[in-house]
Amino acid sequence: MTGAVKRAFKFRFYPTDAQAAQLSRTFGCVRLVYNMALQARTEAWTLRRERINYNATSALLTAWKKTDDLAFLNEVSSVPLQQALRHLQTAFTNFWAKRAKYPRFKSRKRSRRSAEYTTSAFRWRDGTLTLAKMTEPLDVVWSRPLPQGCTPSTVTVSQDPAGRWFVSLLCDDTITPTPACGAVGIDAGLDSLLTLSTGEKIANPRHERADSKRLARAQRDLARKQKGSANRAKARIKLARIHARITDRRHDHLHKLTTRLVRETQTIVIEDLAVRNMVKNHRLARAISDAAWRQLRTMLEYKTAWHGRTLIAVDRWFPSTRLCSTCGALAQPMPLGVREWTCPCGAVHDRDVNAARNILAAGLAVTACGDDVRPQRGTSRTGQSSARQEHPRATKGIPVL
Numbered sequence: 546m547t548g549a550v551k552r553a554f555k556f557r558f559y560p561t562d563a564q565a566a567q568l569s570r571t572f573g574c575v576r577l578v579y580n581m582a583l584q585a586r587t588e589a590w591t592l593r594r595e596r597i598n599y600n601a602t603s604a605l606l607t608a609w610k611k612t613d614d615l616a617f618l619n620e621v622s623s624v625p626l627q628q629a630l631r632h633l634q635t636a637f638t639n640f641w642a643k644r645a646k647y648p649r650f651k652s653r654k655r656s657r658r659s660a661e662y663t664t665s666a667f668r669w670r671d672g673t674l675t676l677a678k679m680t681e682p683l684d685v686v687w688s689r690p691l692p693q694g695c696t697p698s699t700v701t702v703s704q705d706p707a708g709r710w711f712v713s714l715l716c717d718d719t720i721t722p723t724p725a726c727g728a729v730g731i732d733a734g735l736d737s738l739l740t741l742s743t744g745e746k747i748a749n750p751r752h753e754r755a756d757s758k759r760l761a762r763a764q765r766d767l768a769r770k771q772k773g774s775a776n777r778a779k780a781r782i783k784l785a786r787i788h789a790r791i792t793d794r795r796h797d798h799l800h801k802l803t804t805r806l807v808r809e810t811q812t813i814v815i816e817d818l819a820v821r822n823m824v825k826n827h828r829l830a831r832a833i834s835d836a837a838w839r840q841l842r843t844m845l846e847y848k849t850a851w852h853g854r855t856l857i858a859v860d861r862w863f864p865s866t867r868l869c870s871t872c873g874a875l876a877q878p879m880p881l882g883v884r885e886w887t888c889p890c891g892a893v894h895d896r897d898v899n900a901a902r903n904i905l906a907a908g909l910a911v912t913a914c915g916d917d918v919r920p921q922r923g924t925s926r927t928g929q930s931s932a933r934q935e936h937p938r939a940t941k942g943i944p945v946l
């Protein structure tokens with residue numbers, strides 16, 4: 546349950562012009578190899594009903610590098626290209642296990658620009674990091690210390706849409722378990738980020754409202770610029786910068802919060818909001834809060850596993866808002882604007898606190914019944930489905946701290 550864990554540490558770095566050019570080329574080659582291998586696998590299956598595995602795509606890569614047209618693949622480190630094929634393999638494994646949709650091509654504009662290096666493709670010496678095909682070490686801003694004696698096993702270099710460079714180091718770390726007791730239910734809201742069953746309300750990060758306004762304005766500006774123009778490119782970078790600032794602050798906020806919750810509490814109950822339905826909502830505030838909710842869940846998944854806590858997800862169709870947490874009576878549906886309501890039993894409820902209490906009760910019912918449902922949904926006696934997660938999916942989130 547606890548002890549040795551893999552943990553990623555992410556830092557900014559400032560490449561030299563030569564390094565930036567080399568990395569950009571690597572990102573391009575990674576994308577190309579991924580797309581070509583995906584195409585080969587798709588064709589083999591649709592035309593010949595043949596399944597191509599990782600080894601076969603690896604052999605294809607070797608052949609591609611020998612052709613004149615693709616000889617430029619030799620100019621970048623071969624490891625990130627191999628890793629791209631491994632990532633594609635994982636995407637197919639997830640697809641076959643029905644955990645994900647069919648893999649999609651990586652797009653030049655929309656896909657994450659990143660490259661993954663394993664131990665044979667970087668040198669880690671005296672706290673400096675040098676990547677394959679580079680002479681100088683990366684100029685990394687070590688904003689926090691790595692764990693004592695940490696040697697990274699994988700290094701991932703990426704560039705975000707705002708143009709910032711990051712390096713993420715995957716290290717072995719140990720966690721010393723500490724005892725905790727009690728249980729807490731968490732409700733996600735729009736007004737306050739989260740409400741706990743204890744009555745505590747956790748606000749959105751400071752400045753977020755102002756930043757959201759700026760974001761909306763930047764989006765309008767971008768929409769007005771002519772396609773392909775230099776001004777449009779500028780507007781896009783500006784938009785990406787504001788986006789990056791909002792998500793960074795959120796990330797920070799959620800890390801502090803989840804660490805505190807996991808330290809203090811043994812059992813944490815959340816609502817199992819279906820991610821796929823949420824993304825369809827295009828309203829800005831909603832989209833941001835949905836993203837935060839997914840992050841919160843991922844963080845809780847690995848942090849509860851690290852610390853030997855229990856995370857329970859109860860079904861979203863459970864009428865958590867209008868069920869009286871005191872007497873169990875079901876009130877009439879109420880509009881979103883209603884923040885407080887009174888039950889015929891006399892209890893006065895804050896809408897969100899009441900919801901959080903109901904979520905907690907539903908989660909505890911799951912543990913009491915010994916209803917050990919796997920992450921896919923099951924239906925319990927009360928008609929609400931629930932999922933108890935003590936071992937979250939290993940594929941999800943090598944955590945970034």
Ligand SMILES: [Zn+2]
Nearest residue numbers: 869872888890
């Ligand atoms: Zn009541």
